[in-house]
Amino acid sequence: MHESRSMEHGEGPATVLAIGTANPSGAIVPQDEFADQFFRVTKSEHLTYLKEKLKRICQKTGIEKRHFHMTEDILRAHPEFLDRELPSLDARIHIVATEVPKLAASAAAKAIAEWGRPATDITHLVFSTYSGCRAPSADLQLASLLGLRHSVCRTILSLHGCYGGARALHLAKDLAENNRGARVLVACSEITLVCFGGPDGGNLVGHALFGDGAGAVIVGAGPFAAGERPLFEMVSATQTTIPGTEHALGMQVTGGGIDFHLAIQVPMLLGHSVERCLLDAFASSAAAVGDDDAGDVAWNDLFWAVHPGGRPILDKIEAVLKLEPGKLAASRHVLREYGNMSGATIVFVLDELRRRRREEEADRDDDHQLPEWGAMLAFGPGITIETMVLHIPQAN
Numbered sequence: 001m002h003e004s005r006s007m008e009h010g011e012g013p014a015t016v017l018a019i020g021t022a023n024p025s026g027a028i029v030p031q032d033e034f035a036d037q038f039f040r041v042t043k044s045e046h047l048t049y050l051k052e053k054l055k056r057i058c059q060k061t062g063i064e065k066r067h068f069h070m071t072e073d074i075l076r077a078h079p080e081f082l083d084r085e086l087p088s089l090d091a092r093i094h095i096v097a098t099e100v101p102k103l104a105a106s107a108a109a110k111a112i113a114e115w116g117r118p119a120t121d122i123t124h125l126v127f128s129t130y131s132g133c134r135a136p137s138a139d140l141q142l143a144s145l146l147g148l149r150h151s152v153c154r155t156i157l158s159l160h161g162c163y164g165g166a167r168a169l170h171l172a173k174d175l176a177e178n179n180r181g182a183r184v185l186v187a188c189s190e191i192t193l194v195c196f197g198g199p200d201g202g203n204l205v206g207h208a209l210f211g212d213g214a215g216a217v218i219v220g221a222g223p224f225a226a227g228e229r230p231l232f233e234m235v236s237a238t239q240t241t242i243p244g245t246e247h248a249l250g251m252q253v254t255g256g257g258i259d260f261h262l263a264i265q266v267p268m269l270l271g272h273s274v275e276r277c278l279l280d281a282f283a284s285s286a287a288a289v290g291d292d293d294a295g296d297v298a299w300n301d302l303f304w305a306v307h308p309g310g311r312p313i314l315d316k317i318e319a320v321l322k323l324e325p326g327k328l329a330a331s332r333h334v335l336r337e338y339g340n341m342s343g344a345t346i347v348f349v350l351d352e353l354r355r356r357r358r359e360e361e362a363d364r365d366d367d368h369q370l371p372e373w374g375a376m377l378a379f380g381p382g383i384t385i386e387t388m389v390l391h392i393p394q395a396n
């Protein structure tokens, strides 16, 4: 009985086997033009104080450009999107119900092509989005766009916000390790059209920060098929909620679209908690690999995949962990090029990390070792912190 149960589990930790990302083709907006464009298209030029404030905020985001599905043509067809007091949720959901899975399918097609096996070999699908206000939802539509088998086990994660991608990877790890042969497609797709609206004093930071994008990852545990190439082992994963912070970060579905709330204290609250989360995650990774010393880590000896929720969040994490400059380079790069794409962002960071690593591998001399161990961090409403210990297998 015990032997047959162990035959049902994967061998070793779940592993990232392929990564794909995509952005919508609607519009690419340079951050230094965003405030002018935003106030023009929302017919809010008269709100000069708010426009100046948005310009100040945009300059401090660490963002250079963002991609959006929303265009001026869509706004002309839906003038109700400008006024959050008008009912517009149905029209928004109608658009994203098609576009969110379509964007996810572009990212997933790249991941599946890299993986090298047919889409019908995918056994599980975990889809995360804040735009999934329908059933059946984006997961079913993605399964049909990709031609997944009808028996694929689907899970949709809704409104997890910026930790949605990390939560989906954590769940994929559990699925892959507990179902021998499972190959889990993680897909995360976020389109800000559901949150778009004219400016008011409370939503400027969200408008300055969020962008559209999708990320997809194939996750599986051993035994691996010929051609499957492990990129990152997911050694251990934890989730922590910071007590008493449920009002600091949030999303609310209203008749006029989805509202974001980001308290000014978020970077500080994360700064207070992040080291404890990392210590706990590394202690469980030491237990997972059966090595007491594996829990003793110097933060600068790791590689880092941190969700770039905002520039001050990265600065705070860098400061509290005393990280050397450049340790969060992949996160800063993604923030600069795409903004905060909520749950999808962490997949872009993993993709950027492996791209940089390949370049560094090609350039390094023999006595310069690249870090084998790494940490992934993502945050969202709760305040919830997802932490994962990553390891790069030797063959890479």
Ligand SMILES: CC(=O)CC(=O)SCCNC(=O)CCNC(=O)[C@H](O)C(C)(C)COP(=O)(O)OP(=O)(O)OC[C@H]1O[C@@H](n2cnc3c(N)ncnc32)[C@H](O)[C@@H]1OP(=O)(O)O
Binding pocket: 053, 056, 057, 058, 060, 061, 160, 161, 162, 163, 205, 209, 249, 250, 251, 260, 262, 263, 264, 265, 266, 267, 308, 309, 310, 311, 312, 313, 340, 342, 379, 380, 381
């Ligand atoms: C919901 C999810 O799940 C999403 C997630 O990713 S979770 C993480 C979300 N990210 C955040 O919460 C961090 C967002 N904040 C930022 O990126 C930066 O604070 C910022 C770019 C907005 C400003 O940068 P900064 O270094 O703090 O500059 P600072 O000069 O202090 O602030 C600029 C202005 O922004 C205002 N501001 C800063 N943070 C604010 C916030 N959270 N809400 C409202 N206003 C804010 C300041 O009051 C200031 O206003 P004035 O110019 O009128 O004085």
